[in-house]
Amino acid sequence: MSYIVLLTAGCFLSEKFGLFSALMYPAAVGAVFSIVVESADALIWRRVATKSPDSLTTFYTAVSGFRMLFALATMLVCYIIVGRDGIMPYILVLLVFYFAMLAHHSIFFSRLSNGGKLNSNN
Secondary structure (H helix, E strand, C coil): HHHHHHHHHHHHHHHCCCCCCCHHHHHHHHHHHHHHHHHHCCCCHHHHHHHCHHHHHHHHHHHHHHHHHHHHHHHHHHHHHHHCCHHHHHHHHHHHHHHHHHHHHHHHHHHHHCCCCCCCCC
């Protein structure tokens, strides 16, 4: 989950240095979104891996669908709360967090499926 800290710090620094404005609430939404999805994935993956390891490929597919639906639901809630004029920073920041999560999951599951050992940072 170190990428979540790095992205949140990047949003904070870019706002402090005047590159962008009003990124802290979108960064908080992106960080909470990422933490919730990562935590749910980890808990469910551990259970599936111990109880029925043959179902892991189905789990990987289901995680992709869940992640997309949860991202869309998060954007919808943000749209309802902030309105049409303020939604763009939320969408852009959430997309950055979403793509970082996709990269993290791709690396993690490719190492896992190739039988490689995972280090404690993943």
